[in-house]
Structures are given as structure tokens and as C-alpha cells.
Amino acid sequence: MNPIDRLTEAFEKFPGIGPRQARRFVQYLLSAAPNLRADMAEQIKALGANTSQCTECYRWFVGKSGLCAVCGNSSRDAATLFVIEKDADIDNVERSGYKGRYFVLGGTIPLGSEEPVKHIRLRELKKRIAENGLTEIILGLSATTEGDHTRQLLQETLKDTGLTISSLGRGLSTGSELEYADPDTIASALNSRN
Ligand SMILES: [Zn+2]
Numbered sequence: 089m090n091p092i093d094r095l096t097e098a099f100e101k102f103p104g105i106g107p108r109q110a111r112r113f114v115q116y117l118l119s120a121a122p123n124l125r126a127d128m129a130e131q132i133k134a135l136g137a138n139t140s141q142c143t144e145c146y147r148w149f150v151g152k153s154g155l156c157a158v159c160g161n162s163s164r165d166a167a168t169l170f171v172i173e174k175d176a177d178i179d180n181v182e183r184s185g186y187k188g189r190y191f192v193l194g195g196t197i198p199l200g201s202e203e204p205v206k207h208i209r210l211r212e213l214k215k216r217i218a219e220n221g222l223t224e225i226i227l228g229l230s231a232t233t234e235g236d237h238t239r240q241l242l243q244e245t246l247k248d249t250g251l252t253i254s255s256l257g258r259g260l261s262t263g264s265e266l267e268y269a270d271p272d273t274i275a276s277a278l279n280s281r282n
Contacts (some may be wrong), residue, residue: 092118144216145190146209147175158182158190165189167223171213171242173230177266181228184274188226191216196234197241208238210245217249224252226281230265254281 089097092114099110117125139148142156149156158164158178168188170181178190194207217225227242229235239255246253256266256277266274 145178146192146194146212147178147190166221168226169216169222169224170226170228172228172266173235174267177228180267180269180271181274183271184278185271186274186278193229193238196229196232196238198234199237213242214245217246217251222251224254225249226278227253227255228266229255232265235265256281 095114095117096107096110099105099113100107102110105113117128138150140151140153141148142154142159144155144159147156147158154160165188169191170186170188171191171193172178172181173193173195175192178192181190191213192209193213194209195205197205197208225246227239229239229242243253243255256274269277
């Protein structure tokens, strides 16, 4: 396969990117200065060298290994675990003033999939929950059909843990993703969790 098609295919695998957008990215790179391409290739390589995945919440951070800044901060409330879909949600929830812990699920579970979904860290979540100290799990999933479906499956899976399982209450409007909700909206959704 030629390099244009190969790179287009690679971009198509990015979340939310379709064939047309992928082609536009490649077109942009073709018309860009050669040092921009070299620079980007270098940055992509560096991503792997200087980052680690947190062993507790599974977010990616810049550092050697172990815990991210949030999980490594012992002054945070260890009793509350906020389950979110993706890394970007953490930055947004942090601005709402939340002081507990996090767990990055890895996405949502598509409708109709009964099988364990590969990118979803369900096993890791159960393991994390089995550790002592937690009293409440907050499910902070998107107000979308897949988000609702994932919430129901998690509520079902976690009901025997003996922990309080709550979900973000009113305030997060239908169709919205946590990543794009403003901090005040998240704070009020947290206060009205049920
Ligand atoms: Zn962490």
C-alpha cells in the first residue's frame, strides 16, 4: 500500500475520525513543511518514552512509573471512586472541585455486546473495588445511549459489592459527554447524584 493510503488508514482508527477527515489530515501533512512532519514523527516517538500508565486509575501521565499526581496524593478522599470513560474527563472533573479518586474505564460498552468488551477495564475495576477503603462508586458516564447502557451494566455488575453506587444526577443534559461539560455543571451533577 502506498504511504498516502497507509497514513489515511492509520488516522481513520482515531476516535471520531472518518475517512474524509483522515484524508484531510494526510493532505495537510503533504502540503506542510518537511520539518513539521519530522517534528511530529519525533513527538509521537517521544510519547512512548516519557509516559506511563497509572497503576491505580489507568490514566496516562508524564513520568517514569507508578501513580499519577492524583492517585499519589494521600490528602485526597480515598473512600470515593469516580468511574469515568477517558483520561480527558479527569481534567474536566478536577475543575469542578471533586476531591476523591478516579478510575478510567476506557470507553463505553456498545449496545448489544454481551461479551466482555476488549477496551473496557471491567476486570481491573472489580480488582480496584476489592481493595479496602472505598465506600462509594460514582458512575460518571456520558448521557448518551451507550453511556446509559454502560451505566446499567456496571450497576448490575457492582450491586453485590456492598458499596453505594451512584450516578451523576440531573444537570448533565442528554447527549452530553463529561469531557465537554463545564465545571459548574459537573459540580451540580455531583451534588445531585443519586
Ligand atoms: Zn492515577
